[in-house]
Amino acid sequence: MIIVMKTGAPRENAQAVSDRLAELGYQVHPIFGVEKTILGAVGDPSLDKVEAREQILGYEGVEEVVFISKPFKFVAKESKAAKSIINVGGVEIGGNEVIMMAGPCTVESESQLMITAEAVAKGGAKILRGGAYKPSTSPYSFQGMGVPGLELLKEAGRRYGMKVITEVMHVRKVEEVAKYADILQIGTRNMQNYELLQEVGTTRIPVMLKRGMTSKLEEWLLAAEYIASKGNEQIILCERGIRTFEPYTRNTLDLAAIPAIRNLSHLPIVIDPSQGTGRREIVPSMSLAAVAAGTDGLLIEVHPDPDHALKDGAQSITIESYNALMPKLVKVAEAVGRRMAEPAVAIG
Amino acid sequence: MIIVMKTGAPRENAQAVSDRLAELGYQVHPIFGVEKTILGAVGDPSLDKVEAREQILGYEGVEEVVFISKPFKFVAKESKAAKSIINVGGVEIGGNEVIMMAGPCTVESESQLMITAEAVAKGGAKILRGGAYKPSTSPYSFQGMGVPGLELLKEAGRRYGMKVITEVMHVRKVEEVAKYADILQIGTRNMQNYELLQEVGTTRIPVMLKRGMTSKLEEWLLAAEYIASKGNEQIILCERGIRTFEPYTRNTLDLAAIPAIRNLSHLPIVIDPSQGTGRREIVPSMSLAAVAAGTDGLLIEVHPDPDHALKDGAQSITIESYNALMPKLVKVAEAVGRRMAEPAVAIG
């Protein structure tokens, strides 16, 4: 850490901070500038870095405390020689193949799900997505089918040879959802629901952690750290757009998160262009862009009849659009030295 | 709702939307403009408005769907003739008196808490704040004292004649925290943790709902609606700063939320200038500004020795600053026709 003292702060202030840093196990190197004093604190302190920083920030005369090493442990790139590959029942996320995860936003009925599942599987999806518990801004909105929806998902996955990803929103339902899901999804609203993060951290099922709608990369990785701290290291990150002032798109899809996460962490990263833009006509080009930028997978909402979707029809693409998109993704993946996972040979 | 069709969308698109709206119980008034068709949908539909909007947005040819009435029920200003007053064991929040809620960010020890509690009570605080469970961005940071912290809070409140507010972060701990707290606080990270909102909604204890760090006013009020939908109507809103690009302050305190909430809802609103700015030297002026703008209360972090606070020392003011601030608040409150609740007569 570097501690910058305020201009004109008396020497005793810097001394008090130095003393506290020494107590915490740091070695302190003061630099006395023309206007300012800086303290360089190095070493391996007894205290967590985030916490140490918070404490020091409170000292009289301190202007700023800057991390010089990132506060991550497990998720940090430095903690692991190679990129992590998450194995989901034989489907590898984080390897050379780009994995398509597709399906309806929400499970609405058996026919809607089966039609969609068959279509996305034939197109090459390896993972079936679908919500059985849906977070809704309003308490009066449809909240998902619950267990019957989970059963349909599992059956559709079995029938069409796909693994299943679905959101878990409730601490008390982790166990239940875990019976049906191959990947537990943590939604954007719950990225800092630490009780839920820790709960899925106690399972041994892969977790997809969506970025909070206004989370910094550092906060996102620290949220992943919460999961890992409970022993579950099967973590996939998912960028789904951040909140900005631009009203045209529902969110601003931050594709630079792909190379940024590569620099910071060994975890795989997946892009959700459906939530990330909120507009179905923009989903295909952002999917292509994500693959070109090096994503490990895509999470796309597909609906056989988006005009009658119960939720988020505006951002769901049709089966026709999905089928038109897949061959383009194959080409772009090849162009950047990756490949899209292929459709399973025989279905149905 | 108003549905704006895309330029050049064929007449059948508008027809399909009109048919669906009619099914949902709306009366539809089409307006055919030079370039565009608009559908005005009025009536009292069978479906929740947020959900109806989501469905319609998915229809072919739809460009935009605009609410014309807000999607709130209980929390809407229109639902109640007068401003709500939340009675917390005799302390009224939302009435003419401005209520000071003060105390340490985090309960660290008996002496730290008792010293602070005595001081803030003497200065006029009616509610003692203090965290026993602390949300931390890093899993390796101090997470609070837990039950012993709750016990200390209750004892300090009793001793110095204050009610107690403390955060509840875990669905499974609502019952426990409810034994000690007079107000349950929902933190900014949990504003859209619907399981937790519903859980505190089943209690009959007043809830303070902090605004999510990037929540729109509408989302905040809908989160309050989640609590109310479970039967608990004792809700206090708390603005604590929103996330912007400005790095000087930790958050940007949105004081315009005070008059805005007055326009939209009957619920009382309180300001947290400590979290809202992250800088102790800015807390006093923002407290004065909040009272001038009409806040129903203040939530302020006070620490006898902020330099050695375990958490958020940078934003905690000293007891001296607190004592210097209170008489100024009294004057500003008077200037705007309110008054600060007075110190209890005899303490200790």
Added chain:
Amino acid sequence: MIIVMKTGAPRENAQAVSDRLAELGYQVHPIFGVEKTILGAVGDPSLDKVEAREQILGYEGVEEVVFISKPFKFVAKESKAAKSIINVGGVEIGGNEVIMMAGPCTVESESQLMITAEAVAKGGAKILRGGAYKPSTSPYSFQGMGVPGLELLKEAGRRYGMKVITEVMHVRKVEEVAKYADILQIGTRNMQNYELLQEVGTTRIPVMLKRGMTSKLEEWLLAAEYIASKGNEQIILCERGIRTFEPYTRNTLDLAAIPAIRNLSHLPIVIDPSQGTGRREIVPSMSLAAVAAGTDGLLIEVHPDPDHALKDGAQSITIESYNALMPKLVKVAEAVGRRMAEPAVAIG
């Protein structure tokens, strides 16, 4: 326009608004809902739409005024059957070819410029970029070489067969810069400098208009409208990242602007991943993503020795990186049915 009246606003309020709308040349269709009155205003008013909206917003009882058609004239997609192709001395921007515009952030010396120009031309750049007048946040920073820089740019362009793009910052220097530049660049800080927009609008030289760092798409297109309103329709848009709360990248590159602009306008759009991310290690993947998303061109900072660049070295890629990137761009362009413009046959 749709005018939404406030709940409970008396009938006379709506009448006053209707009267004014009629005066302005609109036909008014009122819809009386349960809680609200809505006025649909259609027609071809005498007044500019933005202005009409501002006026109506001021009326008593008006809650909201929503555009139903966009306030653009020349730049709107509807105004032109096909996508615009801007011809820059034989180089076509907006056609099937993706145009590389590369060069140093700032012209520093003859050797720096010539080395870079030769390299980027050999790699396939059609347009040489380079700043002779540089906007600097601080008045004490290097402001560019001025005319000698412009002369070097023109000479480098001539020598290596490229057209030249350079920024014009000063109203009084438009004429001067126009002598040397094939494309006049308007920087992000000047996107709403209307005097400058109008000044370049009076020339007949193509203009590249960078998006303001926090401009909505609508504002950006209206800024383009300023240029067109003076008669210069040779406009290229350039997305260069928007300002968000994320500190890891200098800006958040909004690649969804590519399909969004395609939906709204016939103008070509180019992506600047250098400014858009501020980090050289992220520039290649964002360049690939931009091409996959359908950009008409790239604007990239290249420096023979970024460590000693006078400005923005952190976001300039080396000549080696540039050379490594170009063949990948060729492949991605092919994968999406476009092609990168090829290097001129003989150079030097």
Added chain:
Amino acid sequence: MIIVMKTGAPRENAQAVSDRLAELGYQVHPIFGVEKTILGAVGDPSLDKVEAREQILGYEGVEEVVFISKPFKFVAKESKAAKSIINVGGVEIGGNEVIMMAGPCTVESESQLMITAEAVAKGGAKILRGGAYKPSTSPYSFQGMGVPGLELLKEAGRRYGMKVITEVMHVRKVEEVAKYADILQIGTRNMQNYELLQEVGTTRIPVMLKRGMTSKLEEWLLAAEYIASKGNEQIILCERGIRTFEPYTRNTLDLAAIPAIRNLSHLPIVIDPSQGTGRREIVPSMSLAAVAAGTDGLLIEVHPDPDHALKDGAQSITIESYNALMPKLVKVAEAVGRRMAEPAVAIG
């Protein structure tokens, strides 16, 4: 400056940076941590700090460069013992008195201006505001009356004993506007129009510099530095709301800018709650809050008939509202130890 090297960056990288820093006149203090190397650079370099930082950021192996002293010269608090007081023909801005600047958004006609001017003067305004040149997002909107508007302003100021503030948007009109205005206003869109800043810097007329709608405090102060660097030190800052994701208010008024600017600079600061919220019903409470927070003045839009205002009627308060607000401001100012400037004794 502190230079943080990347983890694992070879020793030569740090050496190259150290060498360059030494060349620039810094003394370098390296600190070798467990994972990282840090370089503390102190001294009084030959180069501007912003520029030095940009250069160093480009070096191989550099992760971050952190300022330890602010890059301001003239505007920095440290450069002047006391707070600056700007004397505008006898009206002091920055002293104990809080100065009301009020008037119409735009000069529309003689009667509109004179009615408003008389009313605001009687209420205590010392400065008359009004736009003769108006920045409009659309080129087709009303752009202001120009010179006849300036003449009316000057006459109204003379008649009712007020000084005049009006916006100058065009480099080529600075001289003209300077004939009529007592304070030249630089609008939010022009905060980084350096040509215009330098032009008003060459005059000796006080300048009010509005904050850019997404400018950080540091950028705002550096823009002020541009004006001062040309010799004009009569600068008043004006906070007018920043752009965030919240749609309810037009902007988010950042009142914490008041104490923040007090910490950073000796310049006076004024608040514009009209632009800052965009809603007339919110203007009074934000005006009171601004005074409580310590503003040196208010800039408020008043219109005798906001329903028929040509521009921004939605954010203009009526004369009745203005008259109701003034006595409250007087009380709040007193409560915080300031006072509102009093109405001139005899008018007309």
